[in-house]
Amino acid sequence: MNNCRISNKKLIKIFDFNKQPLGNGFLQKKDFNKEYFFEMKVGFCNTSKMFQLNYQPNPNKMFHKNYAFFSSTSKLMKMHFKKFYEELIKHKALKKQNPFIIEIGSNDGIMLENFSKNKFKHLGVEPSLNVAKIARSKSINTMVDFFNNKSAKKIKEKYGKADLIYAANVICHIPNIKNLFFNIHKILDKNGIFVFEDPYLGDVIKKTSYDQIYDEHVFLFSLHSVKYLSSIFNLKLIDAKHQETHGGSMRYYIAHANSYKPKSIINRILSKERTIGINNSKNFKNFQININRSKKDLVKLLKKLKKQGKTIAGYAATSKSTTILNYCKIGTDLIDYISDTTLDKQNKFTPGAHIPVKSYEYFKKNIPDYAVLFAWNHSKEIFKKEKLFKKNGGKWIIFVPNVKII
Ligand code: SAH
Numbered sequence: 001m002n003n004c005r006i007s008n009k010k011l012i013k014i015f016d017f018n019k020q021p022l023g024n025g026f027l028q029k030k031d032f033n034k035e036y037f038f039e040m041k042v043g044f045c046n047t048s049k050m051f052q053l054n055y056q057p058n059p060n061k062m063f064h065k066n067y068a069f070f071s072s073t074s075k076l077m078k079m080h081f082k083k084f085y086e087e088l089i090k091h092k093a094l095k096k097q098n099p100f101i102i103e104i105g106s107n108d109g110i111m112l113e114n115f116s117k118n119k120f121k122h123l124g125v126e127p128s129l130n131v132a133k134i135a136r137s138k139s140i141n142t143m144v145d146f147f148n149n150k151s152a153k154k155i156k157e158k159y160g161k162a163d164l165i166y167a168a169n170v171i172c173h174i175p176n177i178k179n180l181f182f183n184i185h186k187i188l189d190k191n192g193i194f195v196f197e198d199p200y201l202g203d204v205i206k207k208t209s210y211d212q213i214y215d216e217h218v219f220l221f222s223l224h225s226v227k228y229l230s231s232i233f234n235l236k237l238i239d240a241k242h243q244e245t246h247g248g249s250m251r252y253y254i255a256h257a258n259s260y261k262p263k264s265i266i267n268r269i270l271s272k273e274r275t276i277g278i279n280n281s282k283n284f285k286n287f288q289i290n291i292n293r294s295k296k297d298l299v300k301l302l303k304k305l306k307k308q309g310k311t312i313a314g315y316a317a318t319s320k321s322t323t324i325l326n327y328c329k330i331g332t333d334l335i336d337y338i339s340d341t342t343l344d345k346q347n348k349f350t351p352g353a354h355i356p357v358k359s360y361e362y363f364k365k366n367i368p369d370y371a372v373l374f375a376w377n378h379s380k381e382i383f384k385k386e387k388l389f390k391k392n393g394g395k396w397i398i399f400v401p402n403v404k405i406i
């Protein structure tokens with residue numbers, strides 16, 4: 001696809017990552033020769049202001065009964081959602097009798113469990129059966145489906161309109177976003193709010209966190225693009241709050257055009273976005289230079305350490321790391337293994353680069369001289385947990401915002 005998914009205008013080329021596998025496509029040795037790859041390119045549309053992948057693999061390839069990402073693996077994210085729940089229940093949209101809450105991409109129920117425990121009428125819409133089953137086991141009402149025309153219609157018929165539609169780290173996954181906004185407009189109560197949070201383009205540019213670009217993230221949003229998109233569907237961006245999660249995210253609050261008054265923060269962030277230049281394709285030159293520099297620095301450092309006979313492992317086999325490993329062509333020649341706490345990833349190999357994924361216990365028994373922190377967005381939680389690694393002489397390699405040893 002070379003045209004914008006919103007305006008249909010031709011996308012301006014921003015970056016070409018060449019051949020990439022699926023970010024969460026952890027696989028066994030026997031499947032190496034049938035591994036799927038696609039040409040990963042990103043472009044920008046100067047009309048819709050949307051930063052997007054030119055091509056995204058079919059969602060059925062990514063979200064299925066063996067989806068590898070379990071939200072509740074992070075304690076910090078659990079706390080993040082609990083705090084957010086507490087904020088949301090105070091919102092005017094929920095100040096009515098028996099409000100109805102929908103979450104799109106509810107995964108293992110990390111957010112909805114707060115609503116479910118407190119007896120709110122709720123529904124999770126989650127296509128990946130394995131994670132949906134975990135949510136159901138926690139008494140979370142879950143519909144195993146993609147949020148689309150068919151499921152939206154079913155929801156409206158069975159439950160009525162929603163007072164809160166919530167989504168975290170999933171709207172950026174959904175290529176037919178016009179259709180999504182169309183359905184939101186249809187099933188959102190006249191005083192309801194649609195709130196979603198996703199990695200923020202402003203942070204990606206500022207930190208050169210180009211690993212946020214992978215198959216699942218078809219869009220990287222900004223206030224400019226979300227405002228434009230909302231306006232097409234007679235919806236309005238009424239508030240926005242920056243979040244530290246996932247390396248810098250933005251939470252967008254959207255409502256029917258004539259319901260709530262937009263907060264002044266919107267204009268302040270829009271103006272900041274114009275200053276950093278994420279509203280025009282011509283301003284992405286530095287981003288391109290920074291990606292290339294980051295790649296060069298990381299490969300150079302790993303090669304140098306390897307030459308010195310050091311052992312290097314990866315810490316956390318994140319989906320984001322797939323872009324780094326494949327774009328930088330880092331394989332077992334430079335990284336011996338990557339440890340990850342997710343059972344489903346362990347004893348498999350990373351997509352494309354084929355680095356073995358080992359358990360956390362394995363890491364504890366095979367402490368490397370250096371550990372590349374692929375879950376840099378969870379660094380606070382990890383550094384706290386791994387004080388001993390550092391104390392015993394272990395060193396971290398980080399690459400966001402710059403490649404360095406700490
Ligand atoms: N909200 C959770 C999960 C994010 S991962 C969190 O922030 O931790 C994205 C989730 O969205 C996955 O569980 C995936 O299966 C689901 N998903 C992907 N496309 C979807 C769609 N079209 N409708 C609903 N859920 C979707």
Ligand code: TMP
Pocket residue numbers: 073074075315316317318319320339340341342345375377378381382385
């Ligand atoms: P994310 O960056 O997409 O949230 O993915 C986090 C991955 O990192 C997930 O596979 C679990 C793994 N992980 C660890 O292995 N150890 C940890 O301490 C944390 C926080 C995450």
